[in-house]
Amino acid sequence: MSQVQPSEEKNIFTHLKTMSECIQLSFAVCRIGIYTCFRALCCKGPPPPRPEYDLVCIGLTGSGKTSLLSQLCSESPENIVSTTGFSIKAVPFQNAILNVKELGGADNIRKYWSRYYQGSQGVIFVLDSASSEDDLETARNELHSALQHPQLCTLPFLILANHQDKPAARSVQEIKKYFELEPLARGKRWILKPCSLDDMEAVKDSFSLLINLLEERDFEPSRM
Ligand SMILES: Nc1nc2c(ncn2[C@@H]2O[C@H](COP(=O)(O)OP(=O)(O)O)[C@@H](O)[C@H]2O)c(=O)[nH]1
Numbered sequence: 001m002s003q004v005q006p007s008e009e010k011n012i013f014t015h016l017k018t019m020s021e022c023i024q025l026s027f028a029v030c031r032i033g034i035y036t037c038f039r040a041l042c043c044k045g046p047p048p049p050r051p052e053y054d055l056v057c058i059g060l061t062g063s064g065k066t067s068l069l070s071q072l073c074s075e076s077p078e079n080i081v082s083t084t085g086f087s088i089k090a091v092p093f094q095n096a097i098l099n100v101k102e103l104g105g106a107d108n109i110r111k112y113w114s115r116y117y118q119g120s121q122g123v124i125f126v127l128d129s130a131s132s133e134d135d136l137e138t139a140r141n142e143l144h145s146a147l148q149h150p151q152l153c154t155l156p157f158l159i160l161a162n163h164q165d166k167p168a169a170r171s172v173q174e175i176k177k178y179f180e181l182e183p184l185a186r187g188k189r190w191i192l193k194p195c196s197l198d199d200m201e202a203v204k205d206s207f208s209l210l211i212n213l214l215e216e217r218d219f220e221p222s223r224m
């Protein structure tokens with residue numbers, strides 16, 4: 001019987017060790033391949049984080065601020081109550097989350113609006129297009145004050161001429177003229193859009209334009 005020499009034994013041992021390392025490496029490569037295929041097929045990973053913007057929403061009582069914001073948050077219209085102080089809602093959109101602070105629009109609350117402007121990155125102003133002449137004038141004065149306020153004057157504005165479903169509603173052209181938006185808001189970033197609770201798709205489109213302004217992707221002085 002031939003005896004295995006120590007040098008041959010060492011060779012066999014080295015050979016076995018190399019084989020075992022090769023097998024381990026092949027398994028590791030297979031594992032990575034399977035994991036990569038699994039990830040590609042099954043899980044796309046978490047979506048990228050959406051930017052958040054802090055907005056203030058103002059307008060007279062009854063203009064429809066709470067109703068519009070609640071609809072955008074898919075909340076039941078039955079839960080809507082008059083806003084006495086302020087309320088904050090996180091309104092989700094595909095490409096951004098808007099943290100909207102709605103300020104109550106009653107006569108005795110409006111004088112405190114400016115205390116809540118700090119930190120805002122944009123403004124939503126809602127008006128009732130079918131309101132009385134007196135209320136429309138009050139709304140105009142409030143919008144003018146907001147457009148000229150030092151904490152808001154450089155921010156993008158979305159002005160929603162709401163209640164367009166009502167027969168008495170003024171057209172967006174009439175409102176633009178009555179509110180003297182052209183001279184006052186010249187050079188500012190603002191959007192004036194007609195809307196009503198009946199057409200939330202149009203409301204969402206208007207908010208998308210506002211998000212564009214917030215991202216400063218699509219800058220033009222004014223849009224209608
Ligand atoms: N017809 C009509 N009614 C609306 C519209 N938007 C709001 N409203 C109604 O107006 C009332 C006041 O709305 P609300 O959201 O509380 O106004 P806010 O005081 O500005 O928050 C509610 O009865 C709403 O259902 C609209 O576009 N058309």
Ligand SMILES: [Mg+2]
Pocket residue numbers: 065066067081082083102104
């Ligand atoms: Mg309200």
